Amino acid sequence: MVVQVKQNVQSSSGKMSDNGPQKLEANILLLGAENVGKSALTVRFLTRRFIGEYGSIESIYNHSDRVDGREICFNIWDSLYPQNCDLHGCISEKQLRWADGFILVYSICDRASFNVVRQQVQQIRQFKKLPSGMDKVPIIIVGNKRDLQHRRTVSSEEGRLLAMSADCGFFETSAAETYHGVLLVFHEVLDLIREARTVKKGVGIKGIVRTMSAVFGKRRNE
Numbered sequence: 001m002v003v004q005v006k007q008n009v010q011s012s013s014g015k016m017s018d019n020g021p022q023k024l025e026a027n028i029l030l031l032g033a034e035n036v037g038k039s040a041l042t043v044r045f046l047t048r049r050f051i052g053e054y055g056s057i058e059s060i061y062n063h064s065d066r067v068d069g070r071e072i073c074f075n076i077w078d079s080l081y082p083q084n085c086d087l088h089g090c091i092s093e094k095q096l097r098w099a100d101g102f103i104l105v106y107s108i109c110d111r112a113s114f115n116v117v118r119q120q121v122q123q124i125r126q127f128k129k130l131p132s133g134m135d136k137v138p139i140i141i142v143g144n145k146r147d148l149q150h151r152r153t154v155s156s157e158e159g160r161l162l163a164m165s166a167d168c169g170f171f172e173t174s175a176a177e178t179y180h181g182v183l184l185v186f187h188e189v190l191d192l193i194r195e196a197r198t199v200k201k202g203v204g205i206k207g208i209v210r211t212m213s214a215v216f217g218k219r220r221n222e
């Protein structure tokens with residue numbers, strides 16, 4: 001196994017800049033069981049190609065692109081599912097801190113991988129629990145390998161239901177067959193990341209206003 005994770009992995013807090021025309025950075029973490037197509041989806045997005053075999057390599061890729069006229073720097077962590085994982089999702093704290101948004105992948109032909117996604121959603125939610133009004137964590141659930149309909153064991157409805165109940169986005173894709181579907185997944189998680197940042201900013205300003213009125217209110221009573 002070759003691990004190519006960069007050493008200067010930073011926490012996401014304050015790292016993603018969204019100030020006016022500046023380049024926007026988004027840290028996106030791909031999670032899910034082994035063999036579901038995390039690397040295939042990543043490579044499809046980065047190169048538009050499906051190359052078939054990817055090996056057991058964990059990498060963080062940087063990719064710049066223009067989305068809706070805005071320069072975006074995608075930092076994409078294509079993770080490895082740890083061996084001997086217990087039942088709690090198995091996402092490291094380092095990964096949870098680093099990520100601005102998550103793409104959770106299962107294979108529509110592999111029920112066990114669907115259960116892994118279920119656990120990982122819970123683990124993310126628990127870790128990223130935020131003060132009320134800010135609890136929208138950018139997560140997209142992806143049922144991959146939709147070209148293998150004859151081997152399907154997880155229905156689209158089950159996938160959609162899980163996503164709805166966990167307040168996540170949902171897509172079924174085939175990294176093997178289409179680039180466009182994969183592009184939509186990455187653009188959607190980017191949208192959610194931007195939305196979450198806007199909400200955070202809003203709450204930040206509201207917080208300042210609340211603090212100021214508390215101070216002025218106190219003075220009036222003195």
Ligand SMILES: Nc1nc2c(ncn2[C@@H]2O[C@H](COP(=O)(O)OP(=O)(O)O)[C@@H](O)[C@H]2O)c(=O)[nH]1
Nearest residue numbers: 034035036037038039040052054145174175176
């Ligand atoms: N039929 C089909 N095979 C896929 C698809 N995505 C990935 N694979 C195959 O599934 C295997 C595992 O893919 P990989 O990206 O290495 O999975 P990872 O372990 O989650 O990173 C490889 O043989 C891929 O060629 C897909 O959409 N359809």
Ligand SMILES: [Mg+2]
Nearest residue numbers: 038039054057
């Ligand atoms: Mg892989």
